[in-house]
Amino acid sequence: MSRALSNLQIDSARLWGSIHETAQFGATPKGGVRRLTLSAEDKQVRDWFRRACEDAGLEVHVDALGSMFGLRRGKDMSKLPVGLGSHLDTQPTGGKYDGVLGTLAALEVVRTLNDAGIETDAPICIVNWTNEEGSRFAPAMMASAAYVGDFTTHDILSRRDHDGVTVGEALDTIGYRGATPVGTQKLGAFVELHIEQGPILEAENKTIGVVDSGQGVLWYDGKIVGFESHAGSTPMPLRRDALATLSEIVLAVEAIAKKHGPNAVGTVGEAVIAKPSRNVIPGEIAFTVDCRSSDDAIMDALDADLRAAIKDIAARRKVEATLDLVWRKPATHFNPKLVDAVENAAKMLGFSHRRITSGAGHDACNLNTVMPTAMVFVPCKDGVSHNELEDATQTDCAAGANVLMHTVLALAGVAS
Structure with missing residues (x-):
């Protein structure tokens, strides 16, 4: 790589400005963002993103599930594009960076290449995936899952939110049900920049996380049926208490995860008592369990235990x-060659870095089943995400965007 190219940097102020400009769409009083997928606020940010992509000379199209693709032509259009991007939807109490950083950094990469007059050999395609968060419609990451064939388009379009509105109806309401069938835009590889959503990089004072794997997930629905009886007149030895049973199960989940640690976590995230009453021993409870590990053998052991x-x-x-x-x-397990490309970019740019496992799911994890994929992490303050207090520094965001850009250049090549 030439010295001029290796010194190429994104416009940090422009990226930072884009992040804070788009944060006005769904801004909350506490400084966060509430931008549920396919909401009026999501339409606002999508319209902004479409205009910005078109202004950058990209060919924009939207697929049948609302995912947005912006294509930058390369010298050799017979080659599949290198994809980069993330998502623009947020949690109900979300922040300014989760997903947004990766999508706007992808736009900034294109703007920087345009400013420098750099033509890549292979084309580049930036993507905003629909409903990564899953906070309005289930499942999370639905559009990228449909892209790789895990769900049909019809299935996803029929999914409903808590108010009974389908994905298809919500897409029509904001005008983002595209004509292009899902999966039409092929990609040769995909790289996603994201805040870590964990405390490791900050704790170790590292700027870049080179993501080599993502945790597998086990989700369970559980039910306990005991016997409802009077809280005052039922002796303790004769009780069949569903809630007391659940308390033991919660502690068992914690103990099992610790047993298989450090590469395992376990959580009971929901519990609902049927017909609760102050003076009735709980007789029936529904609950959920979430277990994760990046080792499939440990996942099997978690399940058995x-x-x-x-x-x-x-x-x-x-x-x-x-x-x-x-x-x-x-x-x-992300593609080793792409992981090495991320690490090489971090080394070339002089950033402190480490290999890291993603604790959260991402669109890149879905895409990894059908194409080479990798991720770049940057620190977030105190590891906090999915919260209005979510925060990251301009310096770290710019560092991640620069690693993203040089990784993409290594994959797409520079036209001679």
Whole structure:
């Protein structure tokens, strides 16, 4: 790579300005962003992004699930584009950086290449994936999952939010049901920049996380059926208390995750007592369990240990307990050549860095099943995300965008 090219830097102030300009769409009083997918606020940011892409000379098209693609032509259009991007939707109490950084950094890469008059050999395609967060419609990452064939377009279009509105109806309402069939825009590779959403980079004072893997996920729906009886007149030894049973299960999940640590986590995130009353022993509870690891063998062990523990607890407490696996996503192992390209870019630019596992799911994890994929992480303050207090520095965001740009240049090549 020439010295001039290796010194190429994105416009840090322009990227920072784009992040804060788009943060006005769905801005919250606490400084965060509430921009649920396919909402009026999502339409605002999509319209902004479309105009910005067109102003940068990109050919923009929208697929049937609303994902937005901006194509920058390369010298050799017979080659598949190098994809980069993320998402623009947020959690109900989201921040300015989750997803947004990766999408706007992709735009900034294109703007920088335009300013420098650099033509790549292969084309480049920047992407805004629909509904990564899953906070309005389930599942999360639905558009990229449909792109790789995990769901049909019809299935996703029929999914409903809490108010009964379908994805298809919401797309029509904001005018973003595209004519292009899902999967039409082929990509040769994909690189996603994201805040870490964890505390490791900040704690170790590292600027760049070179993501080599993503945790696999086990999601369960559980149910405990005991016996409702009077809280005052039922002796303690004769109780079949569903809530007391759940308390043991929660501690078992914690203990099992620690047993298989440090490469394992486990969480009981929801619990609902049926017909709760102050003076009635809980007789029925529905609950959920989320277990994760980047090692598939550990995922198997988590599953086996969890089932054995629940069976033992239920028998001892004389209740019925069921545990249904509703989703298993295998661990993601990103393409070694792309991971090396990210690491090489970080080294060339002189940034401190480390290999890291993603604890959260991302569109890149879905795409990795059908194309070479990698991710770049930058620190976020205190590891906080999915929260209005989510924060990152301009310096770190620019560093990540520069690593993204030089990774893409290494993959797309510079036209001679």
